Amino acid sequence: MELTGAEIAIKCLQEEGVEYVFGYPGGAVLFIYDALFNQDQVKHILVRHEQAAVHAADGYARSTDRVGVALVTSGPGLTNAVTGIATAYMDSTPLVIISGQVPTGAIGEDAFQEVDAVGITRPCVKHNFLVKDVKNIAQTIKKAFYLAKSGRPGPVLVDIPKDVSNQKAVFDYPASVAIRSYQPAGKGDSGQIGRAAQMLLEAKRPMIYSGGGVILSDAAGQLTELTRLLGFPCTNTLMGLGGLSASDRHFVGMLGMHGTYVANMAMQHCDVLLAVGARFDDRVIGNVEHFAQVPRKIIHIDIDPSSIAKRVKVDLPIVGDVKLVLSDLLEALRGSRVPDQPAISAWWQQLKEWQTGGGDMRYRNSTEIIKPQFVIEKLYEITGGDAFITTDVGQHQMWAAQYYPFDHPRRWITSGGLGTMGFGLPAAMGVQLAHPGATVACVTGEGSIQMNIQELSTCKQFRLPIKIIALNNGYLGMVRQWQEFFHGNRYSETYMDALPDFVKLTEAYGHVGMRIEKPSDVEPALKEAFARKRDLVFLDFRTDPAENVYPMVPGGKGLSEIILAEEL
Amino acid sequence: MRHIISLLMENEAGALSRVAGLFSARGYNIESLSVAPTEDPTLSRMTIVTSGSDAVIEQINKQLNKLVDVAALIDLSEGEHLERELMLVKVRAEGETCEKVKRVADGFGGRVIDKSDSTCTFELSDTCARLDSFLQAIDRSLILETVRTGASGIGRGGRILKL
Ligand SMILES: Cc1ncc(C[n+]2csc(CCOP(=O)(O)OP(=O)(O)O)c2C)c(N)n1
Numbered sequence: 050m051e052l053t054g055a056e057i058a059i060k061c062l063q064e065e066g067v068e069y070v071f072g073y074p075g076g077a078v079l080f081i082y083d084a085l086f087n088q089d090q091v092k093h094i095l096v097r098h099e100q101a102a103v104h105a106a107d108g109y110a111r112s113t114d115r116v117g118v119a120l121v122t123s124g125p126g127l128t129n130a131v132t133g134i135a136t137a138y139m140d141s142t143p144l145v146i147i148s149g150q151v152p153t154g155a156i157g158e159d160a161f162q163e164v165d166a167v168g169i170t171r172p173c174v175k176h177n178f179l180v181k182d183v184k185n186i187a188q189t190i191k192k193a194f195y196l197a198k199s200g201r202p203g204p205v206l207v208d209i210p211k212d213v214s215n216q217k218a219v220f221d222y223p224a225s226v227a228i229r230s231y232q233p234a235g236k237g238d239s240g241q242i243g244r245a246a247q248m249l250l251e252a253k254r255p256m257i258y259s260g261g262g263v264i265l266s267d268a269a270g271q272l273t274e275l276t277r278l279l280g281f282p283c284t285n286t287l288m289g290l291g292g293l294s295a296s297d298r299h300f301v302g303m304l305g306m307h308g309t310y311v312a313n314m315a316m317q318h319c320d321v322l323l324a325v326g327a328r329f330d331d332r333v334i335g336n337v338e339h340f341a342q343v344p345r346k347i348i349h350i351d352i353d354p355s356s357i358a359k360r361v362k363v364d365l366p367i368v369g370d371v372k373l374v375l376s377d378l379l380e381a382l383r384g385s386r387v388p389d390q391p392a393i394s395a396w397w398q399q400l401k402e403w404q405t406g407g408g409d410m411r412y413r414n415s416t417e418i419i420k421p422q423f424v425i426e427k428l429y430e431i432t433g434g435d436a437f438i439t440t441d442v443g444q445h446q447m448w449a450a451q452y453y454p455f456d457h458p459r460r461w462i463t464s465g466g467l468g469t470m471g472f473g474l475p476a477a478m479g480v481q482l483a484h485p486g487a488t489v490a491c492v493t494g495e496g497s498i499q500m501n502i503q504e505l506s507t508c509k510q511f512r513l514p515i516k517i518i519a520l521n522n523g524y525l526g527m528v529r530q531w532q533e534f535f536h537g538n539r540y541s542e543t544y545m546d547a548l549p550d551f552v553k554l555t556e557a558y559g560h561v562g563m564r565i566e567k568p569s570d571v572e573p574a575l576k577e578a579f580a581r582k583r584d585l586v587f588l589d590f591r592t593d594p595a596e597n598v599y600p601m602v603p604g605g606k607g608l609s610e611i612i613l614a615e616e617l
Numbered sequence: 618m619r620h621i622i623s624l625l626m627e628n629e630a631g632a633l634s635r636v637a638g639l640f641s642a643r644g645y646n647i648e649s650l651s652v653a654p655t656e657d658p659t660l661s662r663m664t665i666v667t668s669g670s671d672a673v674i675e676q677i678n679k680q681l682n683k684l685v686d687v688a689a690l691i692d693l694s695e696g697e698h699l700e701r702e703l704m705l706v707k708v709r710a711e712g713e714t715c716e717k718v719k720r721v722a723d724g725f726g727g728r729v730i731d732k733s734d735s736t737c738t739f740e741l742s743d744t745c746a747r748l749d750s751f752l753q754a755i756d757r758s759l760i761l762e763t764v765r766t767g768a769s770g771i772g773r774g775g776r777i778l779k780l
Pocket residue numbers: 441442443444445446468469470471493494495496497498520522524525526527528
């Protein structure tokens with residue numbers, strides 16, 4: 050039987066087992082929306098802005114191991130989605146974005162709502178397609194899902210002109226695809242893995258540094274086993290939090306610009322560094338020349354060869370799926386010699402000194418004014434450390450990363466690579482839909498939340514009981530902090546004047562709002578909010594406007610040039 | 618250092634812009650880029666001449682390989698290879714000038730492919746460096762136009778890039 054292109058597209062989503070499509074209709078996707086209307090297997094979540102559709106699909110994907118799906122119209126629908134697509138690209142989230150395009154005959158004529166979707170998204174997708182023939186829709190969507198999920202994951206765009214979505218073809222969904230020009234890495238080279246085992250066993254000051262790749266490859270179990278087997282210290286990047294349980298005694302905290310003193314010092318001074326699914330980015334190792342001043346051997350495991358030796362020289366590259374490589378590495382280590390125990394103990398001794406001497410992850414609490422760190426600590430307590438936490442971008446994001454320890458992967462959902470304000474609330478929607486009964490909190494600032502606040506309406510429509518933890522300091526806090534440190538306290542355009550009454554605003558959207566101004570009210574308010582299992586609650590915490598995030602490795606500086614909190 | 622990278626890619630719309638976009642987005646040098654279909658109509662072969670430190674060249678190779686449309690790639694500069702570029706040069710013909718240039722062109726294996734009262738057009742095919750030398754050897758003020766294709770490269774002997 051012949052189906053229209055639109056029907057074929059929806060059938061493909063059904064075949065892929067897609068639960069939710071996050072989207073927004075428009076002229077170029079009318080046929081696709083019509084096909085959606087005529088079925089109820091794939092549920093559509095109507096967002097209020099296309100950026101939110103992509104972030105929601107992203108949150109859905111990050112909190113599960115599935116592909117997130119978004120659907121947008123041509124022109125402004127697509128351009129609105131671009132921030133979401135770039136966010137997913139930087140953090141390697143598997144997404145399929147279907148966009149409508151003007152009819153094939155109108156392409157290139159500056160037609161109404163025409164943009165070159167493939168051209169605009171090219172630098173921020175893993176791959177993209179313009180489908181010009183209805184006969185190719187099924188195969189293209191199959192490829193899109195395969196590309197999105199395999200290898201190093203990423204967003205894939207499928208642009209479908211309106212006429213193509215209304216032409217007919219026989220539906221035949223391929224069971225599998227092979228793309229001759231695309232061979233994602235699988236197992237790592239066994240010789241290299243053997244050498245890595247050797248190098249690890251000879252280490253005197255070893256360090257394990259793991260990133261988002263461990264989460265994406267579902268390798269937290271292997272990482273944990275390896276860390277414990279070797280007895281080495283381990284740090285996680287912002288994207289890698291939850292890769293090793295924060296309560297594991299080998300965990301020394303997050304590293305990088307706002308990482309712990311001990312993690313950064315150990316990173317700088319180790320002699321053998323095992324990097325797993327991480328990419329040595331500038332927010333993580335700071336100044337590369339400074340990092341290179343201390344000689345150390347680097348073993349780097351990554352599925353993407355281009356991540357290896359991009360910013361730092363690597364002594365032992367292993368290209369492969371992190372999970373498979375770690376399993377083989379464990380195999381190679383089991384039953385072999387043990388690490389150099391006396392050296393490792395002495396190294397741990399040094400780390401303990403850095404841990405106590407660093408003074409980081411401490412703040413001076415107050416009975417007068419709410420400290421943002423205190424809110425996060427209480428959030429951790431009241432949710433039993435078991436919530437899904439999404440964030441926006443800024444100081445609140447760093448405090449959440451520092452003061453909410455994660456024991457499991459895929460619980461921490463944040464825009465690390467692109468640093469996209471406006472990510473938190475829509476991402477939380479995707480997480481909540483993927484985990485209906487779970488506790489989902491979005492930690493945000495009064496600046497960021499206003500970048501996608503319209504999604505409160507989507508949350509009402511789909512009854513998403515997200516808890517919004519707004520650390521409202523009245524400033525674009527992270528920028529203000531940089532202005533304080535590096536621009537002579539000139540707070541140029543970072544004061545958030547004329548803020549709305551968030552309580553009334555939330556109520557206007559049909560939710561519950563709470564304003565919390567006293568430290569003693571923090572805990573009761575959080576308890577009350579989390580007891581409201583069916584309601585979205587917006588908690589507007591009025592926090593200390595002068596608080597800064599410590600420790601801090603200033604941009605362009607080395608890891609050991611870290612600024613610690615003032616003496617407490 | 619200068620490198621010649623040769624690659625086979627799917628003959629799909631947009632494949633060329635993926636490569637060109639990669640070079641501009643990541644700030645890599647590009648000296649020349651030439652592309653055309655092969656005997657297999659589903660594949661195009663591209664030759665890119667670029668330059669950079671070893672680390673940059675390594676990244677360029679990796680980033681190109683990462684493009685979904687790139688099926689195979691070889692850094693020709695890492696081994697024995699041949700390089701040829703086609704150049705067309707139109708010079709002003711006044712009195713003896715055409716003859717003079719022709720004598721130089723002979724030494725480069727060039728030939729005249731068009732003549733008019735006032736112009737004379739030469740065709741040369743050689744390495745990029747030899748073509749540069751030719752241009753230096755003739756009187757610059759005579760040159761009306763030069764057109765170069767950018768290098769094409771191929772491995773020597775058994776060095777073959779094929780799917
Ligand atoms: C879309 C976008 N625009 C601008 C920035 C730059 N930026 C980074 S943090 C920040 C301030 C965020 O303020 P707020 O959400 O109130 O959080 P706070 O830092 O106060 O916790 C800004 C403007 C960004 N990351 N994203």
